[in-house]
Amino acid sequence: MRQAGRILPPYRQLRAKHDSILTLFQTPELAAQITLMPVELLEVDAAILFTDLVTPLGPMGCPYEYDPGPIFARPVRTRQDVERLRPLDPESDLPFVLEAVRLVRRGLPAQVPLIGYGGAPFTLAAWLVEGGTSKDFSRCRALLYSDPQTAHLLLDKLTEALIAFLQAQIRAGAQAVQLFDTSAGVLSREAFAQFALPYVQRVCAALAPLGVPRLYFALGVPHCLALLAQTGAEVLSLDWRTDLAEAHRCLGQGLVLQGNLDPCLLYSPPDAIVRQLRRLLETVRGRPHIFNLGHGLLPDVPFANVRLFIDTVHRFSQESP
Amino acid sequence: MRQAGRILPPYRQLRAKHDSILTLFQTPELAAQITLMPVELLEVDAAILFTDLVTPLGPMGCPYEYDPGPIFARPVRTRQDVERLRPLDPESDLPFVLEAVRLVRRGLPAQVPLIGYGGAPFTLAAWLVEGGTSKDFSRCRALLYSDPQTAHLLLDKLTEALIAFLQAQIRAGAQAVQLFDTSAGVLSREAFAQFALPYVQRVCAALAPLGVPRLYFALGVPHCLALLAQTGAEVLSLDWRTDLAEAHRCLGQGLVLQGNLDPCLLYSPPDAIVRQLRRLLETVRGRPHIFNLGHGLLPDVPFANVRLFIDTVHRFSQESP
Numbered sequence: 001m002r003q004a005g006r007i008l009p010p011y012r013q014l015r016a017k018h019d020s021i022l023t024l025f026q027t028p029e030l031a032a033q034i035t036l037m038p039v040e041l042l043e044v045d046a047a048i049l050f051t052d053l054v055t056p057l058g059p060m061g062c063p064y065e066y067d068p069g070p071i072f073a074r075p076v077r078t079r080q081d082v083e084r085l086r087p088l089d090p091e092s093d094l095p096f097v098l099e100a101v102r103l104v105r106r107g108l109p110a111q112v113p114l115i116g117y118g119g120a121p122f123t124l125a126a127w128l129v130e131g132g133t134s135k136d137f138s139r140c141r142a143l144l145y146s147d148p149q150t151a152h153l154l155l156d157k158l159t160e161a162l163i164a165f166l167q168a169q170i171r172a173g174a175q176a177v178q179l180f181d182t183s184a185g186v187l188s189r190e191a192f193a194q195f196a197l198p199y200v201q202r203v204c205a206a207l208a209p210l211g212v213p214r215l216y217f218a219l220g221v222p223h224c225l226a227l228l229a230q231t232g233a234e235v236l237s238l239d240w241r242t243d244l245a246e247a248h249r250c251l252g253q254g255l256v257l258q259g260n261l262d263p264c265l266l267y268s269p270p271d272a273i274v275r276q277l278r279r280l281l282e283t284v285r286g287r288p289h290i291f292n293l294g295h296g297l298l299p300d301v302p303f304a305n306v307r308l309f310i311d312t313v314h315r316f317s318q319e320s321p
Numbered sequence: 322m323r324q325a326g327r328i329l330p331p332y333r334q335l336r337a338k339h340d341s342i343l344t345l346f347q348t349p350e351l352a353a354q355i356t357l358m359p360v361e362l363l364e365v366d367a368a369i370l371f372t373d374l375v376t377p378l379g380p381m382g383c384p385y386e387y388d389p390g391p392i393f394a395r396p397v398r399t400r401q402d403v404e405r406l407r408p409l410d411p412e413s414d415l416p417f418v419l420e421a422v423r424l425v426r427r428g429l430p431a432q433v434p435l436i437g438y439g440g441a442p443f444t445l446a447a448w449l450v451e452g453g454t455s456k457d458f459s460r461c462r463a464l465l466y467s468d469p470q471t472a473h474l475l476l477d478k479l480t481e482a483l484i485a486f487l488q489a490q491i492r493a494g495a496q497a498v499q500l501f502d503t504s505a506g507v508l509s510r511e512a513f514a515q516f517a518l519p520y521v522q523r524v525c526a527a528l529a530p531l532g533v534p535r536l537y538f539a540l541g542v543p544h545c546l547a548l549l550a551q552t553g554a555e556v557l558s559l560d561w562r563t564d565l566a567e568a569h570r571c572l573g574q575g576l577v578l579q580g581n582l583d584p585c586l587l588y589s590p591p592d593a594i595v596r597q598l599r600r601l602l603e604t605v606r607g608r609p610h611i612f613n614l615g616h617g618l619l620p621d622v623p624f625a626n627v628r629l630f631i632d633t634v635h636r637f638s639q640e641s642p
Binding site: 135136138141142144145146185187188189191220222223240241242243262263264265267268269272276295298 | 456457459462463465466467506508509510512541543544561562563564583584585586588589590593597616619
């Protein structure tokens, strides 16, 4: 459950003490402390590394500042821009991330795994081309149509960097990895098949020898459901718009699904949360399923409602093993 | 093809002459002139009324200003807020829209129909609850879960207003109407079935006796495809993420589809535009289909590329009648 930090009072205190969120990402002790918070305060079943989508992009030659999200000084839009990108060497470029991984592993209870974190290649490309976030990433979509060769070269370089980044996280102690494709939902199915899927497949294949579960989350891609079976990931995380019953039919038995409660449900009165939650839980009864939200936690949901959500899921799991 | 205006030099000149875009919406002569521009300069086959999603909301008691999109001074979030909403009387509240409709009809060639325009009830509600646009309309989604009665009351009032607004446009001369559900894509399928679909059905049913075609466009709802057959609209406009072949299979023979080229394709070199376009045109050969983009035109696409798109579609239609 990414971004669990923002609802936690100790995270907010830490954030208020530091002018820039970069300090939190780049100081191993702070990043580790934040990664551990949801485990301690919410008793979630796994920790996910506190870092950002854009973390590997700075050392590749794409500096950014937060205002409030990351803004790139020089968007990547031409063949030349892409050719200038440097390969990533995680050990020398991002030692603070790997140190955070090691610290988290030392601090985690033995039964709680640490999930490593990376933005998927298409989403990284979308941010770089746009120069930051965007409602529809139209500049990036324009590049795919107008200069597919350059787009593929960019995706190729980002894929190599991501593989190195995730391999390093695993070597430092991450026991699973999740790829976040939060911008993939702007793509048509055909564009997803051309510009997102093959690169996710390459990442998953490259990580296979390391023997850790690979999780893939894409936002807003119910129109690509059939393609999701081909990523090579063991776990598919679905957003709240994907019908779980249909996902089970479409994706077959080989995959574990994760998700997918609408995070906005957590604004409701407690009885409504429990009622809706149990309805969704019933639809996955008897199947292997990682229960979770269908997107990141919203920063202002009541802490008590998040606890209620987690406790209800735990109770259900005990009732129906 | 909504927002065709922004790529047209005469529209930009007109926009630059007036401090507020409100003047363009509220002056019948200007709104009519802008509505006619794409017909004159691009030779599209139909005109769509130049007005805004939020136009009917001001007189209902929800004033807004543009900065740059509409921002509501007082978002609608409580039962009391909803109860305070006034019913819409288009003839006295929005005479400038109806006068624009009459002027457009006088200026249009006989073979070019005028399509009336309205935001669909859920999308209007989403804007009102949020107080403006939003990436994910999480406040509105929260209201649906936490206080569904209030959400339904709001949707009920907006539906009545929309029916009156579209009836008035038709009486003034609109020969078809299109509902825009541009925020529906944030809903799960179940939420779409509860909070969007029934109100679209009510609008379509109320307009049936007037005998004009009803078009419905929802953005980002490929996960609701099967439900779209139930709106009561004669034409479904699909965004670029919906696979046309699957839509034909899923929606059967009774409906005419409209769409759905990715607007970003129009940033490409001419040969790429024609190639992609003809591929998509081949998938609809032999079926009744209204060829169009899968969303509004982006404001900075080259004018020549839009003409190329339209001319290519016209040429194809003549080849395969």
